[in-house]
Amino acid sequence: MSFHRFLLRRAIMVLPLLIGVVFITFMLVRIGGLDPVGKLAGPTATQAEFDSIRENLGLDQPLWQQFAIYLGNVAQGDLGESWLSNRPVLTDIRERAIISLELLFWGVGIGALVGIPIGLRAAFRPNGRFDQVTRVLSLLGFSIPTYWLGLVMIFVFFYLLGWAPPAIGRMSLLVMTPEPITGSYLIDGLLTANWDAAWSAASHLVLPVICLAIVSAAPIIKQTRAIAIEVLASDTVRYAHACGLPEKTVRKLVLRNSAVPVLTFVGTEVTGLVGTMSLIEYVFAWGGLGQYGLNAIISGDFTAVQGYVLALALFSVVVFLVIDIVVHLIEPRSELS
Amino acid sequence: MTLLEVDDLHTHFISRDIDNRVRVAKALNGVSFSLEAGRILGIVGETGAGKSLTAQSVVGLLRPPAKIVGGSVRFEGRELTTMAPDALNRLRGHEIAMVVQNPRTSLDPLTRVGDQLVRLHQVHSDAAPAASRQRALEMMQAVGIPDPQSRARAWPHELSGGMAQRVLLAMALMNAPKLLIADEPTTGLDVTVQAQILDLLRDLVARFDMATTIITHDLGVVAHFCDDIAVMFAGSIVESGPVRDVFAHPAHPYTRNLIGATPERFRVGGARLLGGQPPDLYNLPDGCAFRARCGFATDLCRTPVPRTHVSADHVALCHFAGQLDAAPDAEAQA
Amino acid sequence: MSDATRTEIATDTQQGWSTRARNRFIGVFRLSPTAAIGLLIILFFAVLALFSSWIMPHDPVAAYTDRVLQPPSAEHWFGTDGNGMDVFSRVIYGAKFGFGIAIPAVLLSLVIGVPVGLIAGYRGGLLDEVLMRFFDGLRVFPSIILALAVVAATGQSLLNVILVLGFLDSPVFARVVRAEVLALRSSNFVESAVAAGNPTWRILFVHLLPNAIQGAMAQTAVRAAWAVRISATLAFLGVGIQAPTPEWGAMIRQGAEFMISGQWWVALYPGLALIFLVFGLNLLGDGFRDLMDPRHRSGS
Numbered sequence: 028m029s030f031h032r033f034l035l036r037r038a039i040m041v042l043p044l045l046i047g048v049v050f051i052t053f054m055l056v057r058i059g060g061l062d063p064v065g066k067l068a069g070p071t072a073t074q075a076e077f078d079s080i081r082e083n084l085g086l087d088q089p090l091w092q093q094f095a096i097y098l099g100n101v102a103q104g105d106l107g108e109s110w111l112s113n114r115p116v117l118t119d120i121r122e123r124a125i126i127s128l129e130l131l132f133w134g135v136g137i138g139a140l141v142g143i144p145i146g147l148r149a150a151f152r153p154n155g156r157f158d159q160v161t162r163v164l165s166l167l168g169f170s171i172p173t174y175w176l177g178l179v180m181i182f183v184f185f186y187l188l189g190w191a192p193p194a195i196g197r198m199s200l201l202v203m204t205p206e207p208i209t210g211s212y213l214i215d216g217l218l219t220a221n222w223d224a225a226w227s228a229a230s231h232l233v234l235p236v237i238c239l240a241i242v243s244a245a246p247i248i249k250q251t252r253a254i255a256i257e258v259l260a261s262d263t264v265r266y267a268h269a270c271g272l273p274e275k276t277v278r279k280l281v282l283r284n285s286a287v288p289v290l291t292f293v294g295t296e297v298t299g300l301v302g303t304m305s306l307i308e309y310v311f312a313w314g315g316l317g318q319y320g321l322n323a324i325i326s327g328d329f330t331a332v333q334g335y336v337l338a339l340a341l342f343s344v345v346v347f348l349v350i351d352i353v354v355h356l357i358e359p360r361s362e363l364s
Numbered sequence: 365m366t367l368l369e370v371d372d373l374h375t376h377f378i379s380r381d382i383d384n385r386v387r388v389a390k391a392l393n394g395v396s397f398s399l400e401a402g403r404i405l406g407i408v409g410e411t412g413a414g415k416s417l418t419a420q421s422v423v424g425l426l427r428p429p430a431k432i433v434g435g436s437v438r439f440e441g442r443e444l445t446t447m448a449p450d451a452l453n454r455l456r457g458h459e460i461a462m463v464v465q466n467p468r469t470s471l472d473p474l475t476r477v478g479d480q481l482v483r484l485h486q487v488h489s490d491a492a493p494a495a496s497r498q499r500a501l502e503m504m505q506a507v508g509i510p511d512p513q514s515r516a517r518a519w520p521h522e523l524s525g526g527m528a529q530r531v532l533l534a535m536a537l538m539n540a541p542k543l544l545i546a547d548e549p550t551t552g553l554d555v556t557v558q559a560q561i562l563d564l565l566r567d568l569v570a571r572f573d574m575a576t577t578i579i580t581h582d583l584g585v586v587a588h589f590c591d592d593i594a595v596m597f598a599g600s601i602v603e604s605g606p607v608r609d610v611f612a613h614p615a616h617p618y619t620r621n622l623i624g625a626t627p628e629r630f631r632v633g634g635a636r637l638l639g640g641q642p643p644d645l646y647n648l649p650d651g652c653a654f655r656a657r658c659g660f661a662t663d664l665c666r667t668p669v670p671r672t673h674v675s676a677d678h679v680a681l682c683h684f685a686g687q688l689d690a691a692p693d694a695e696a697q698a
Numbered sequence: 699m700s701d702a703t704r705t706e707i708a709t710d711t712q713q714g715w716s717t718r719a720r721n722r723f724i725g726v727f728r729l730s731p732t733a734a735i736g737l738l739i740i741l742f743f744a745v746l747a748l749f750s751s752w753i754m755p756h757d758p759v760a761a762y763t764d765r766v767l768q769p770p771s772a773e774h775w776f777g778t779d780g781n782g783m784d785v786f787s788r789v790i791y792g793a794k795f796g797f798g799i800a801i802p803a804v805l806l807s808l809v810i811g812v813p814v815g816l817i818a819g820y821r822g823g824l825l826d827e828v829l830m831r832f833f834d835g836l837r838v839f840p841s842i843i844l845a846l847a848v849v850a851a852t853g854q855s856l857l858n859v860i861l862v863l864g865f866l867d868s869p870v871f872a873r874v875v876r877a878e879v880l881a882l883r884s885s886n887f888v889e890s891a892v893a894a895g896n897p898t899w900r901i902l903f904v905h906l907l908p909n910a911i912q913g914a915m916a917q918t919a920v921r922a923a924w925a926v927r928i929s930a931t932l933a934f935l936g937v938g939i940q941a942p943t944p945e946w947g948a949m950i951r952q953g954a955e956f957m958i959s960g961q962w963w964v965a966l967y968p969g970l971a972l973i974f975l976v977f978g979l980n981l982l983g984d985g986f987r988d989l990m991d992p993r994h995r996s997g998s
Contacts (some may be wrong), residue, residue, distance in 0.1 A: 172927060265470070273450075298840075
């Protein structure tokens with residue numbers, strides 16, 4: 028199948044999923060008890076004021092009509108306006124997505140870089156001492172609430188040791204923000220040779236990235252170990268032993284055969300960590316998409332919640348697409364479908 | 365000197381259960397056989413009889429909780445059960461080659477067929493890569509793979525089952541082994557392909573002067589392709605000898621049942637051959653393990669079973685070996 | 699068998715009762731130390747939850763306004779929070795919420811998920827397809843975001859948190875049971891049950907359920923860990939259970955602002971308690987895997 032046809036087919040396949048996700052979110056926020064009108068109008072508003080706000084927001088129309096209008100707008104790239112920020116939701120999301128992606132990239136990247144070798148080493152000697160220690164540690168990693176870990180790290184590294192900058196935002200307020208190119212302060216600072224900004228951005232990244240890396244490493248260790256153990260028990264490895272291949276060659280073979288499933292897992296992990304990342308953003312006042320989504324949900328900002336959820340769904344679609352393409356490139360058996 | 369001499373081999377599975385009791389499954393109970401160059405030995409038996417385990421014990425491929433607890437395996441006089449792992453590793457795939465079942469899943473899915481052949485040769489010899497490549501093509505030719513040049517570039521998943529089994533045979537031949545162990549080499553293949561592979565195997569054994577063991581649950585394979593037969597039941601070889609003698613005068617009731625059974629009845633995956641449960645390896649009875657299923661069993665069968673020579677190289681593990689023809693037939697009785 | 703040997707065996711089993719119990723624990727411990735340790739941790743918290751009123755030195759919601767934000771001392775082992783409440787007593791009381799949410803939530807998930815999985819797996823076809831697609835759709839949302847949205851939308855009460863967590867987690871059990879049923883559906887014993895004219899409900903609940911439930915049961919501890927964690931996270935975000943209720947997540951929320959001014963004890967201790975209970979449940983869940991390994995199952 029040609030690459031273009033593959034992309035086209037994939038797009039057609041995910042369309043129902045996206046519409047379904049939008050529909051579920053749309054109904055959920057409206058049927059539920061969220062009431063933006065009351066919040067917008069304030070406690071002293073009259074009934075007439077209520078009604079006029081309701082009319083402005085289009086909430087006086089039947090639900091299906093609201094949904095049809097919303098879908099039509101989304102198709103034209105209009106996600107509506109956030110009632111909190113009074114700005115187009117699309118602009119909000121676009122600005123904040125890159126901020127979150129930067130954190131996610133470093134967090135999961137380091138988590139994978141640390142977690143995969145640990146998982147492999149544990150698998151090569153199952154139930155050995157190393158395996159048992161990492162097993163307990165990774166279970167502990169599963170059990171630590173992210174936000175609490177963030178708070179403890181802030182206490183230790185900011186309050187006690189004074190190594191980390193205060194956990195408000197992505198850069199010191201005293202440093203001039205770099206010329207926006209990508210939206211990431213670190214990259215923009217480096218690109219524009221604004222070393223102060225780059226340094227400040229990097230130092231602000233450290234704690235949240237470590238926090239995310241710890242939390243993401245736990246499942247990566249566990250899954251990598253499980254995958255490698257399965258490969259070690261496979262016919263292929265049994266046969267390699269029967270052929271007298273040296274231990275080093277067999278290990279290389281195990282690594283190569285584990286690569287695809289591990290990669291696929293790390294990919295799904297990226298999408299699964301979005302919730303965790305939101306909490307880290309919340310604790311570190313990061314101002315990315317995750318924090319935006321949490322605030323929108325808690326304060327009942329309909330349009331922002333819908334846009335946020337749509338962005339999440341699109342993100343996971345893109346991630347899975349990228350995984351499929353990468354797997355296709357390294358795995359001779361796979362077909363694009 | 366005998367090429368392979370297996371003597372009184374005992375392999376157990378040792379584990380602990382949830383109540384912290386040690387549990388021992390006696391999977392091999394005194395297996396003995398020997399093999400000369402140029403001969404083909406067929407090991408038959410139902411699933412769980414210990415055929416594959418015998419092969420794994422011989423070449424040192426046991427995984428915990430399986431463990432050799434007694435006996436010896438001598439290959440050209442060298443003791444294998446106590447050999448260092450890397451020395452054994454140098455032997456495997458080199459002097460002792462194996463052909464396994466599931467050829468398609470056994471090949472490395474991420475390496476081209478030709479490269480796997482070359483890799484195997486490189487690991488066990490000092491040959492130049494070009495020489496290995498040349499030999500790979502020759503061996504693919506020898507096992508009847510058409511157009512080896514282009515097949516060498518194929519991925520394992522692109523091969524049919526029969527073609528993959530030929531590749532495994534080529535792998536086995538790469539380092540000119542002295543002993544070839546084929547564990548269910550034709551399971552899962554079409555009947556016509558099975559015959560082709562077995563014919564090929566027999567030709568190769570003659571051409572390369574290898575000793576060969578074929579492990580199978582298919583008596584037909586033994587009858588047509590082997591010189592000697594060893595019948596296994598519950599971890600013991602209950603009868604062994606030249607194929608012609610054993611088929612003409614089976615001395616053990618189990619062998620008689622096997623031969624008497626119609627092909628359809630023992631083709632069924634080899635499981636539950638001829639009805640009756642396989643004995644519980646955790647709790648083997650004293651005396652003869654077959655007696656619960658045997659039509660000739662008497663109280664004598666509760667006592668240790670003697671190894672009886674029916675003729676010079678035809679041996680059976682039965683109190684009544686050689687006397688069965690006088691007794692009433694088991695099938696008729698049932 | 700002679701009478702003599704029979705009496706011998708009888709006394710053997712009588713004597714063996716305590717020995718056997720001990721051996722069973724040693725056996726479990728040897729097979730899976732994680733499961734044994736996890737179980738001990740859970741038991742510890744269960745004792746705290748059940749006997750909290752005897753263990754707590756103070757009323758968990760009594761505000762000593764003259765002792766606000768005091769560091770740990772002999773009187774207040776874990777210090778006092780911003781309202782002057784005793785953190786130690788509050789942490790102990792919080793165990794009640796852990797169990798009080800996790801147990802009913804997991805039971806609800808089982809009650810919903812297991813029948814759905816049974817029917818979807820057995821019937822197959824369009825129903826199965828639609829259900830699985832719906833579950834796939836739900837997976838797009840990170841679980842915390844979904845739980846947050848539903849709780850925020852449907853009302854913030856303890857009961858609601860339990861209901862939402864129970865519903866949201868039921869697909870986990872449905873999937874496990876469905877997979878087992880798919881594997882069992884074409885097996886001999888099910889086909890013979892169908893051929894014998896058993897009604898569908900009988901096949902589902904009498905023939906399939908006992909065989910398919912094991913995979914679901916193995917998941918319960920891990921799902922309980924999830925429920926404890928998510929409910930605390932919701933409280934941390936100020937959704938669901940509200941301060942000053944002595945729930946661990948809500949307590950961490952209260953203590954968050956004091957972390958940057960050095961009063962670490964307000965958020966640290968409830969966090970540690972939360973970690974250990976979730977850790978215990980995860981250990982047990984992980985240990986189930988070893989215990990369910992058929993190689994170790996008692997054959998006699």
